[in-house]
Amino acid sequence: MAKWRGKNCDRLLSVILEANELKTIPRMGWRVRGVTSGESVAEHSFAVALICMLMADRIEEPVDREKLLMIALLHDLPEHMLGDIHAPAAKILGEEAKEEAELRILERLFDGIEEGPRYVKLWKEFAERSSVEGRLVRAVDKLEMFTQAYQYESAGNRMLDDFWGWEGNMKDFSFDEVRRLYDELTRLRESDRGGD
Amino acid sequence: MAKWRGKNCDRLLSVILEANELKTIPRMGWRVRGVTSGESVAEHSFAVALICMLMADRIEEPVDREKLLMIALLHDLPEHMLGDIHAPAAKILGEEAKEEAELRILERLFDGIEEGPRYVKLWKEFAERSSVEGRLVRAVDKLEMFTQAYQYESAGNRMLDDFWGWEGNMKDFSFDEVRRLYDELTRLRESDRGGD
Amino acid sequence: MAKWRGKNCDRLLSVILEANELKTIPRMGWRVRGVTSGESVAEHSFAVALICMLMADRIEEPVDREKLLMIALLHDLPEHMLGDIHAPAAKILGEEAKEEAELRILERLFDGIEEGPRYVKLWKEFAERSSVEGRLVRAVDKLEMFTQAYQYESAGNRMLDDFWGWEGNMKDFSFDEVRRLYDELTRLRESDRGGD
Amino acid sequence: MAKWRGKNCDRLLSVILEANELKTIPRMGWRVRGVTSGESVAEHSFAVALICMLMADRIEEPVDREKLLMIALLHDLPEHMLGDIHAPAAKILGEEAKEEAELRILERLFDGIEEGPRYVKLWKEFAERSSVEGRLVRAVDKLEMFTQAYQYESAGNRMLDDFWGWEGNMKDFSFDEVRRLYDELTRLRESDRGGD
């Protein structure tokens, strides 16, 4: 463990320094498909939060934007310690075992932070899809993956075909606006291919 | 301009794809000091937003967290096109000229987006320090730079000495909690050095 | 999953292509300590195998070098899918859950390969420390980590202090020659520091 | 500012150390189009100078090669501080404001250097297209961009289409030999595509 996890450091400062490690965690799905200098989890999280901000007013159900943005910023925070375990590995490890570990990492991270329980509770809404905000972050999490895939393809990568048809994503796309943007994106992608 | 800026792309999707370029913009202050694989503007922005979230309840004045997080996500967005012009260059270019360009880039980015004017207005609160939320993002923007500098120093870099005494930062540290964390950080840094 | 995992590819070729992904898996312990372009798991595995080769004749117990080298090449193979989960995360996830997942990944990888069961069996000797060869790979796995840490420190990194005293390593250093080299290394490290 | 900009350093040495920062400045046009480990401004400047050397005897007007090479080496020097502001951003910032800043950076860099005024004067010939050598560096600056674009496309990138038709480049291609090479390059590119 890095030295800021030691006893002599202010708790809040320690949270900030630890969370900063997200900048060094690569998104593994890209790497194993040949994207060598791909995005970090911090970069992905930024994009998810930004897209959530852009979507908040366009969702059919009422959305609490403050809560939404907090969940977006928190959603991958446990990966600062666990790393980014991509889909096929998560399946083998067991989604439950993975989420259990993530929860414990988050509790450890926020231990001693007054607002900690609130952050943990918000993260659970994401993990358990138990609020509209949690479900929307989940949908945008996937949408952001597709926009990034599209851009890596534009940069040349030819190994991302299997992403696009992935049935599993569809169930998270229960918001019309998210679905609309996904459809727009696949249309843009098709049109690029036609003109190739 | 990248192809998603063309006419045939949905405006909101185009904003998302363009904003994603922030992942590719390096923070220049680190690079010219020998940090070769340093953070991107997107990574910095993520950290600023996260720290803002952690600070919101700890500020002496009442803070609107929704607004705060939106400003944090927006504060460096113009750099997706302008790049990250670091302090000495900004001085020569003129802070005003730089901010004027940033404003026009933001207006162009959000042109045709219904919520665009609100985003531009929020960004101005950051640029002009005209709200407590705008000023807090500004303070955290600096604090985040120091936490990152501390970590690059821990990773070995010896060229960041001149950052720490930089008087110019102090005026933005008008919030007690920000100042407290900065002091904690310098204390941690001193203690590392003593043990070197 | 990358396309070579599909049905139309020769099984042995598929193993080779999948295993090749180890070149893209970064060793996470370095990254979170600020080593941005650190070694991959494939690079680590190469070094472990090479050191094992150099040590085989110097161990007090008789060692089967063929078996030793096979275990060395296999020992981190499951990480091609799981990624490199570093020590504090493995603790939270549970060593058992992690090893169980690794075993299943290895079985999946070698499914349909005639020699597969032998490879899985050899890997278990590493996981369970059930043969002298398995225990020696385990010891070298740690020794290699220290030689790499020493070189990252030489390249400037100052965040690796906590590695060196790590008690947990000691129990794996039950081979005199491994222990001797570790002692030599710490002596070299001390002498560098004295001359700093 | 890096420490070699301080008072206690020989002026000429300081120029050398500052100019060396060009090795760390990425060419931004490539980055925002998905070229993650693209060339630096120093690499581009080397190629421009080399091509200028190769072209000097092939231009219809008499060319002073010494002057030509000096201008080539100087042409992007201000970017050591300003960074590489790519075309769409330069447009918004205003070409004039950008060049004014570049001039001031160059004057600051060479302040106290006896030959400084000559270097500044040569750079102005580039900026203002006021000599054949200045105009030739300008033309080669664009040609070099196209050769690099061609090679990034060969390496897989598909986002550089919009570069090739760019009308704005044509006016700088007033030298027959530069134009001839550009035509050769587009022919090579077309033939690659045909065989794709």
Next chain:
Amino acid sequence: MAKWRGKNCDRLLSVILEANELKTIPRMGWRVRGVTSGESVAEHSFAVALICMLMADRIEEPVDREKLLMIALLHDLPEHMLGDIHAPAAKILGEEAKEEAELRILERLFDGIEEGPRYVKLWKEFAERSSVEGRLVRAVDKLEMFTQAYQYESAGNRMLDDFWGWEGNMKDFSFDEVRRLYDELTRLRESDRGGD
């Protein structure tokens, strides 16, 4: 020379530290074809050793797997000092001059190591194709290059066409199983292209 080559370091430890430099040597054939973050010689060596392990039982002639794996681990070791001189350069330098230098580097590396002469002898079997194990490593050395080329192509690179027809490789493919896998690979590559 790095400091561990000095007098005060245990010889075996020095071999380990020097050999570790293989992690920093890029395979040059990829770099000059636009693969910017390509594999290191250590990564390649790992893959060669692993494939050798997978092939040992499938070769028509009897193969000593211990010897085979040792040769695989040793085959590119001289590049830790010489770097990776790719094919066209080796031709100009002269294969003989290159191998002579490699031999001397290896002898220097293992000087003072009791088992050194055995390692040098094994490497010569690779260089001179004087044993079935030496010839098999040579064949796998090429096969591994093709599997990596296939994956870089999948990741987008379009500059590797000239690799595939390369006649020179064929003579090393004298083992049926190696040849079979090469044919499978070209078939997979063709089928990818058809579906493009």
Next chain:
Amino acid sequence: MAKWRGKNCDRLLSVILEANELKTIPRMGWRVRGVTSGESVAEHSFAVALICMLMADRIEEPVDREKLLMIALLHDLPEHMLGDIHAPAAKILGEEAKEEAELRILERLFDGIEEGPRYVKLWKEFAERSSVEGRLVRAVDKLEMFTQAYQYESAGNRMLDDFWGWEGNMKDFSFDEVRRLYDELTRLRESDRGGD
């Protein structure tokens, strides 16, 4: 060989495209000492040419600056194919064998180029130290290495100690101004260390 070396490409364009590969050749001396994203040969060559420009008027003997800059741009051009063979490897390979290969690579590169023989002749003046310009590029080649070493040390690297005392450099420092700058640089380095 990359495709632009084929028959259907204009010779001059082919030279430009091949020479561009210098951007991808890492300077090996840094890599084996732990500088992972170090400069390319093209970056080094740019800096050498720029320093030569700055020095030309400050040398006691008359210097032809046109010739000087041409030699600086040409001096490492053969490395586009040979790669950067660092000092200890060059010693083992034999300086003569290395230079002979470099000459043949240069002749091949410029074969069919009208001005080719002049470029080859200029390069020989560097290789053989047979003109003041050739000797000055040689001296600056070393000086540039030291300025870069100083900056990598400032960025944290601790493995470059052995560079500084290297006696072999001194004989190339026969120009007062080059020697003066080297002395200034060592003074700056000492003063940094004192304040560490």
